[in-house]
Amino acid sequence: MDLSIVIPLYNEEESVDALYQEVTTAAEALDREYELILVDDGSRDATRAKLRVLCARDPRIKGIFFRRNYGQTAAIQAGFDQARGRVVITLDGDLQNDPQDFGLLLRHLDEGYDVVCGWRKDRKDSFSRRLPSIVANRLISALTGTPIHDNGCTLKAYRGDIVRRARLYAEMHRFLAPMMSLSGARYKEVVVNHRARQFGTSKYGFSRIWKVFLDLLTIKMLLGFTTRPAVWFGLLSLPFLVGTIFAFAISVYRHLTLLPHMQYSLVFPTITILFVFAAAHLIVLGVFAELVVKVGDFRQAETILATVDDPGESHHEQNIAQHA
Amino acid sequence: MSRTLHSTLDVSVIVPIVERYGNLQQLHHEFAAELTRLGQKSEFIFVVDDSQRGALPVLRELQKREGERISIVQLNGSFGESAALMLGLERARGEKIMTLAAYFQVEPRGIGPALAALDEGADLVAGRRFPRIDSFFNRVQSRLFHWFVRRLTSTDFHDISCGFKVMRRRVARELHLYGGQHRFIPILAMNRGFTVREVQLPQRSEDRPARFLGAGAYLGRLLDILTIFFLVKFTRTPLRFFGLLGLFLFGSGFVIDLIVATQKIVWNLEISDRPLLLLGVLLMVLGVQTLSLGLLGEMIIFTHARNVRDYRVAEVIRGSRGETVSEIPTGRQPVPPLEISPAAEEREPGPALQVS
Numbered sequence: 001m002d003l004s005i006v007i008p009l010y011n012e013e014e015s016v017d018a019l020y021q022e023v024t025t026a027a028e029a030l031d032r033e034y035e036l037i038l039v040d041d042g043s044r045d046a047t048r049a050k051l052r053v054l055c056a057r058d059p060r061i062k063g064i065f066f067r068r069n070y071g072q073t074a075a076i077q078a079g080f081d082q083a084r085g086r087v088v089i090t091l092d093g094d095l096q097n098d099p100q101d102f103g104l105l106l107r108h109l110d111e112g113y114d115v116v117c118g119w120r121k122d123r124k125d126s127f128s129r130r131l132p133s134i135v136a137n138r139l140i141s142a143l144t145g146t147p148i149h150d151n152g153c154t155l156k157a158y159r160g161d162i163v164r165r166a167r168l169y170a171e172m173h174r175f176l177a178p179m180m181s182l183s184g185a186r187y188k189e190v191v192v193n194h195r196a197r198q199f200g201t202s203k204y205g206f207s208r209i210w211k212v213f214l215d216l217l218t219i220k221m222l223l224g225f226t227t228r229p230a231v232w233f234g235l236l237s238l239p240f241l242v243g244t245i246f247a248f249a250i251s252v253y254r255h256l257t258l259l260p261h262m263q264y265s266l267v268f269p270t271i272t273i274l275f276v277f278a279a280a281h282l283i284v285l286g287v288f289a290e291l292v293v294k295v296g297d298f299r300q301a302e303t304i305l306a307t308v309d310d311p312g313e314s315h316h317e318q319n320i321a322q323h324a
Numbered sequence: 325m326s327r328t329l330h331s332t333l334d335v336s337v338i339v340p341i342v343e344r345y346g347n348l349q350q351l352h353h354e355f356a357a358e359l360t361r362l363g364q365k366s367e368f369i370f371v372v373d374d375s376q377r378g379a380l381p382v383l384r385e386l387q388k389r390e391g392e393r394i395s396i397v398q399l400n401g402s403f404g405e406s407a408a409l410m411l412g413l414e415r416a417r418g419e420k421i422m423t424l425a426a427y428f429q430v431e432p433r434g435i436g437p438a439l440a441a442l443d444e445g446a447d448l449v450a451g452r453r454f455p456r457i458d459s460f461f462n463r464v465q466s467r468l469f470h471w472f473v474r475r476l477t478s479t480d481f482h483d484i485s486c487g488f489k490v491m492r493r494r495v496a497r498e499l500h501l502y503g504g505q506h507r508f509i510p511i512l513a514m515n516r517g518f519t520v521r522e523v524q525l526p527q528r529s530e531d532r533p534a535r536f537l538g539a540g541a542y543l544g545r546l547l548d549i550l551t552i553f554f555l556v557k558f559t560r561t562p563l564r565f566f567g568l569l570g571l572f573l574f575g576s577g578f579v580i581d582l583i584v585a586t587q588k589i590v591w592n593l594e595i596s597d598r599p600l601l602l603l604g605v606l607l608m609v610l611g612v613q614t615l616s617l618g619l620l621g622e623m624i625i626f627t628h629a630r631n632v633r634d635y636r637v638a639e640v641i642r643g644s645r646g647e648t649v650s651e652i653p654t655g656r657q658p659v660p661p662l663e664i665s666p667a668a669e670e671r672e673p674g675p676a677l678q679v680s
Binding site for chain 2: 042051052054055056057058059060061062063064065066067068070073074075077078081082168169170210211214215217218221222225226229233236240265267270271274275277278281282285288289292293295296297298
């Protein structure tokens, strides 16, 4: 299988048929063997029924139906789990992405990139829809150090073996590319076509910003902390250790310079105690975290992408873990 | 156990006898009669907690009369209602499974509508005693309890503590109850993506007396609600919960200390005898502790559940002839959804159990 096309769908009854037409037309033009993975994320409208009809018609389709709405990340992960292609393309089910861009993405992927992200430079959405997205993208770029303009664009192409290693949860689809880049994937951004929404309504709003922030914090910390928990927790406790020294010094100084008629204030000794508590708590947690990671099934090598020169492989990328 | 009973069984009724019990003979008689009237072949499984041994003679007698339609599971210890239910579910052989309180809560004539709801496509039907005829006190505490539950889990149930529930086998298979979770079965099922419906059932007059629980029990309930809230909303993302809380605490502490420090610098206000400074430091410390615990939680999920899937697939259809491959995503092992304590089932005492 050359190509898997993964499309998450949630309440897209008006778009499904047109989407199918466009995607198949575009995919056929590529002249590659492909499969179409349509994931219904617990739609409450006719999407399910329409998908069933399509499934009964086209053997290249694989329909996955969720029990309830689990969100786009889960839908994409489900698609990834089913994808058998050497290359995997994801796109939105709302017709805003243009399947004609497939060729463009694949060309760049063949240049030797692991992930090619679509960039909706000329976005056809209202400002109120774009603003949270701009803020979120800035945040993601700043915190992960990957200057991607448009993390929210679902239209992306991936090398298949990366996809099969992806473990997405929560709402991680938004920083899939930064995450992959942190584990060594080479990414490229290409400007893709973006069309105004014809049917239905957008499923996002501003409320997601704080989630983006916390999720980012999580990923950032996870990537560092999981490999060396004791060290990172130790670093976290450092400010408190320094604080302890200062607070203690101040307490002693005040005690020594106390004049007979003044009352000694306990504020600084108490602060000393609090800081000691906090530092000890963090150091103990760090040791505990080492334990947690040790008994878990985390393999750092599995998260690392590396280039292995293997003349026998036409596709020169290999997972280091397979060789280890 | 005869094959014939197994193959013709429609409903398994599980009656956990844990906290108290009523007239079990009559309970069985009325519900069994109603099930027969509805054309449902049924079996009754009584799970008797060690503290309720008094119920055994009556049950033995019942078993003598009814034969294999009655099973008695006797626990040699007090393990709580969740454990009792799990042991009952293990033995249930019917395609539909009904749970029942060990005393009269609802009228048997409620079974009909409940089973009908199941046939209409629900995976689990939760009974709601309505209209309620019991004591004012019961109603107030139930209202309060459910108000909390609805708020925290964003569901819309009115009487999850009603013992009457009917579910399909596939729901029962995915329930892994422990601790105080038996009260939250509808919410847990819903969280797993099952269709859950609430059906109104006439309340029995025997359910009327006011029930006062000890202060400890009320605190326990409250903690149960918080646990469920956490399980349902933040199992996969503990840092979202703890992180937000921690950042808030840290932030407020930081602001307080900033104000104190500014006052010191600008107006040279004495800093050492100000409890406000202490409060700020305390909040910051608390914030960091909360945050770091959330981080640890996140690490546990990340390193222990990396292969666990977030979603539940109803079915996978492969194109062309439309062959339906139900329930199991192809190519991979069906992965159970995340359990906070997967060992919970194994922890149930094997030898401390007698089945007759």
